[in-house]
Amino acid sequence: MADMQTLHAAFAARIDAVLNALEMEGVLPADTPRANVTVEPPRDPSHGDLATNAAMVLAKQAKTNPRALAEKIVEHLQREPDIDAAEIAGPGFINLRLSPDAWRRELLAIAAQGDDYGRSALGDGRTVNVEYVSANPTGPMHMGHCRGAVVGDALCGLLEWAGYRVVREYYVNDAGGQVDVLARSAHLRYREALGDDIGAIPEGLYPGDYLKPVGVRLAQEFGPAYKDAAESEWLGLFRERSVAAMMEMIRADLALLGIHHDLFSSEAELQAAKKPEAAEAWLREKGLVYDGVLEAPKGKAPPEDWEPVELPLFRSTEFGDDQDRPIKKSNGAWTYFGADLAYHFQKAEKADALIDIWGADHAGTVKRIRAAVAALTKGAGRDVPFDVKLVQMVKLLRDGEPVKMSKRSGTFVTLAEVVDEVGKDVVRFTMLTRKPDAQMEFDFAKVVEASKDNPVFYLQYANARIHSTLRKAGVKPSDEHLDRLGDDELALVREAAQFPRVVEAAAKAREPHRIAFFLGDLAAAFHSFWNTGNDDPAKRIIQEGDAELTAARLFLAAQVGQVIRNGLAILGVEAVEEM
Secondary structure, three states: OOOOOHHHHHHHHHHHHHHHHHOOOOOOOOOOOOOOEEOOOOOHHOOOOOEEEEHHHHHHHHHHOHHHHHHHHHHHHHOOOOOOEEEEEOOOEEEEEOHHHHHHHHHHHHHHHHHHOOOOOOOOOEEEEEEEOOOOOOOOOOOOOOHHHHHHHHHHHHHHOOEEEEEEEEEEOOHHHHHHHHHHHHHHHHHHOOOOOOOOOOOOOOOHHHHHHHHHHHHHOOOOOOOOHHHHHHHHHHHHHHHEEEEEEEHHHHHHHOOOEEEEEHHHHHHHHHHHHHHHHHHOOOOOEEEOOOOOOOOOOOEEEEEEOOOOEEOHHHHHOOOOEEOOOOOOOEOOHHHHHHHHEEEEEEOOEEEEEHHHHHHHHHHHHHHHHHHHHHHHOOOOEEEEEEEEOEEEOOOOEOOOOOOOOOOOEEEEHHHHHHOOHHHHHHOOOOOOOOEEEEEEHHHHHOOOOHHHHHHHHHHHHHHHHHOOOOOOOOOOOOEEEEEEEHHHHHHOHHHHHHHHHHHHOOOOOHHHHHOOOOOOOOHHHHHEEEEEEEOOOOOOOOOHHHHHHHHHHHHHHHHHHHHHHHHHOOOOOOO
């Protein structure tokens, strides 16, 4: 791989070198902390190409005012050949204008690094466990699961791009009452496959036709052996077979979106291995679990997990929660929190950081699980950061009208039906065009519309335009005459050159939608550049009679296309070359 240091990283290193020089001169104390020093594009592009807050955050240590320190920094920066201007703004911010050659070299860096441009060593090989989807194994994937599935998978791609080792995990909730309901629903379809007239599906059972093939398979495997048997004889067996069939279906549904997990962890196996008991014993030894009675909240209905009996309670108030939490019910069964606590303890044993992608309806659980992970990991002498990303539901529309029903499930629209209609890439990219915690509408008509108002089309069209131009040009892209590129072309390089910085910022924030937003901005910049050529023939990429300028502009277009492809690769979206 070519040298991974890109323009923004290189100038951050130059600022660091200036600060080293100021320490040598005695302007700054030796070993002055620089963690809060930033080098990034200013919010207003007219202010320059890069800005640094170094003088603002270090003035106190220098025992001077920010503007005076800024003058010292600028004095050094003005000696740099790639800096055309270094100006002090406001109370002490420093704005830099880079030379055209600096941007031309970045264009060469994109070409040299190719498919690796924007990759980062930020993660340094640390292991991050990302748990996402984790839908109950009671039916096919539906659009209620889709957004979290895409956000989680795109986050995994982003973290890998940023140098982390990622474990994609799916937690199979196969120990609760819902899987008993699944087994009873499958038994009904089993009887149907054997010829019984089952009539209407009873209230409380799963009605979808997706269970018919499960019933047929059970009938083929067991014949009539369990047709009239007592529930106790078949419930466990049918539960096992049904969960396996549902997980097979779920894996196939996720594969339609290009999603594959590394690890499927079973709640039933976790409990069979006595992991919750082990976690409880460990926490009791540390004084973090005790037996007590929680008081009912005053002036409101008691919460679902409150009972006026003595229960084992986790001291979650010591970790920022508003009350201690029971890990068992009065009947001795584990609460959801108790089981989740043990599950996260298990995950943390093999990871340097944990990330969960949850539906927004689980917001109330976040604080207590964070408390539990903090207790378990720090108590064990390890600091395993834990982050929860909440994802809002998607409202499905068709020409503005709500879509509610599905032929396959009877009650919800399946993921497979949506992917079949609009395609994997449209679904994936659309799910990332808004922040995950913001409400989203998915209108079947709009997401396939060929218009600039459709971000999927607008981006794919930019890449297709680039490839079409490269095919039709009759001249090969060349970097021999990049000095022919003027301000308009270099403005496009500036936009593309943000990519490595955006990747690192998005990875640090655990926000893959930032990549989608960046790609939208880059596509808009390219289309604007293209449209300028429609109005002014001298601005067109292909210049008849000027092979040098054409080759240089084609080289620029090719590198913009490279950055678009790299961004889409992170998000798991194919870059379309023809439309």
